[in-house]
Amino acid sequence: MSSSKPQIFKGLEGVYVSETRLSYIDGLNSRLYYVGYRIEDLVAFSNYEEVAFLLYFYRLPKKEEFELFRALMREAREVPPDVADIVKRMALRNAHPMDILRTCVSYISMYDPELYVGTREANIRKAVRLVSKMPTLVALIYRVSRGLEPIEPRKDLGHAENFLYMLHGKVPSEFEAKVMDTIFILHAEHGMNASSFASLVTASTLADIYSAVVSGISTLKGPLHGGAAEAAYYQFKEIGEPERVEAWVQEALKARRRIMGMGHRVYKSYDPRAKIMKELDGEIASKYGGEPEKLYKIAIKLEEVALKEFEARGRTDIQPNIDYYTPIAYTALKIPPELFTLTFAASRTVGWTAKVIEYVQDNRLIRPLDYYIGELDKKYIPITER
Ligand code: CMC
Numbered sequence: 001m002s003s004s005k006p007q008i009f010k011g012l013e014g015v016y017v018s019e020t021r022l023s024y025i026d027g028l029n030s031r032l033y034y035v036g037y038r039i040e041d042l043v044a045f046s047n048y049e050e051v052a053f054l055l056y057f058y059r060l061p062k063k064e065e066f067e068l069f070r071a072l073m074r075e076a077r078e079v080p081p082d083v084a085d086i087v088k089r090m091a092l093r094n095a096h097p098m099d100i101l102r103t104c105v106s107y108i109s110m111y112d113p114e115l116y117v118g119t120r121e122a123n124i125r126k127a128v129r130l131v132s133k134m135p136t137l138v139a140l141i142y143r144v145s146r147g148l149e150p151i152e153p154r155k156d157l158g159h160a161e162n163f164l165y166m167l168h169g170k171v172p173s174e175f176e177a178k179v180m181d182t183i184f185i186l187h188a189e190h191g192m193n194a195s196s197f198a199s200l201v202t203a204s205t206l207a208d209i210y211s212a213v214v215s216g217i218s219t220l221k222g223p224l225h226g227g228a229a230e231a232a233y234y235q236f237k238e239i240g241e242p243e244r245v246e247a248w249v250q251e252a253l254k255a256r257r258r259i260m261g262m263g264h265r266v267y268k269s270y271d272p273r274a275k276i277m278k279e280l281d282g283e284i285a286s287k288y289g290g291e292p293e294k295l296y297k298i299a300i301k302l303e304e305v306a307l308k309e310f311e312a313r314g315r316t317d318i319q320p321n322i323d324y325y326t327p328i329a330y331t332a333l334k335i336p337p338e339l340f341t342l343t344f345a346a347s348r349t350v351g352w353t354a355k356v357i358e359y360v361q362d363n364r365l366i367r368p369l370d371y372y373i374g375e376l377d378k379k380y381i382p383i384t385e386r
């Protein structure tokens with residue numbers, strides 16, 4: 001054993017593990033780019049299907065290419081009919097919908113005729129099929145868990161629009177579809193985050209792309225990652241009223257609780273996705289009133305108070321991330337908190353798969369080291385003598 005201790009990068013902070021052309025986060029200047037395009041421009045001018053094309057092919061599609069790609073996605077929306085039985089059985093055991101989704105993705109992999117074909121082309125085809133089915137799975141899980149009849153996808157609706165239709169059985173308004181599409185675009189890809197890394201670790205062993213996505217889903221679930229939006233929602237509910245924010249923050253920080261939806265490993269300035277959602281939430285609050293407006297008022301007050309407290313502790317870098325402001329929009333879209341992380345997963349499936357496809361082109365098994373600090377050459381004592 002070497003006597004000099006190597007430097008250990010806890011949480012792999014500051015470690016680069018690959019090169020990418022997919023996304024770039026400028027964490028000091030509140031910037032996020034997909035394939036060089038600013039996230040603000042993609043939200044304003046593009047849509048989720050086009051963003052998916054961009055992330056698989058590193059360029060925006062021409063009109064005919066887009067129409068073909070969108071048609072392929074619409075054709076692939078249906079899921080095998082027996083998935084509903086699995087969902088029903090898991091729902092009876094009160095499984096969290098995120099656990100049901102993880103199992104469903106694993107299950108439907110067996111229906112993919114190209115499951116074990118690992119070429120770039122086959123991986124893109126599988127990825128597109130899976131991305132197209134994710135909203136169907138989420139809506140199915142939602143409806144079956146509540147004892148409601150599942151709603152078949154419609155081919156004449158956009159990706160986000162069809163998702164809301166399958167959830168609620170009603171074609172959403174243009175505004176609602178745009179809000180949903182914005183949330184899908186904002187979650188599509190985000191550098192070497194924990195769930196994308198987990199997907200890459202799995203894919204680097206040359207396991208199939210569905211297994212990589214299952215790893216991604218499992219990793220996204222935690223409250224330090226994608227699970228933060230659900231936790232932020234319950235945090236706002238726990239606070240209850242904007243007037244209670246001051247006292248709540250004092251108590252929370254005294255108890256060393258984390259403010260959910262704030263802070264980030266890479267952003268040391270305002271998360272640009274949170275900025276977009278915050279603006280949209282303002283519009284939603286005045287349009288919808290009711291619970292979205294109340295949550296918005298609590299969130300705004302909590303941001304003001306918490307940032308002041310963090311600043312007083314010398315931490316101007318802890319600011320809202322995307323998961324802080326999505327719960328308000330989700331509430332307006334009647335998406336319940338237990339579905340927040342699933343919606344994130346449905347969108348991020350593009351990022352996970354695009355990253356896997358990019359990485360395995362020049363694959364190297366991901367196999368870091370851990371530094372052993374235990375004893376060596378211990379004497380084995382038989383069980384009767386211990
Ligand atoms: N509330 C209170 N204190 C905080 C927070 C927070 N949200 N974030 C960081 N800190 C403090 C805290 O004192 C912590 O020290 P300790 O470990 O002793 O409790 C210290 O800052 C660590 O700061 P850091 O090195 O900047 O944070 P990190 O890189 O270790 O963690 C984080 C980043 C996102 C896990 C953390 O900020 C956090 O737990 N935030 C709340 C959960 C959350 O919103 N997660 C969503 C992340 S963005 C969406 C996504 O990618 O899924």
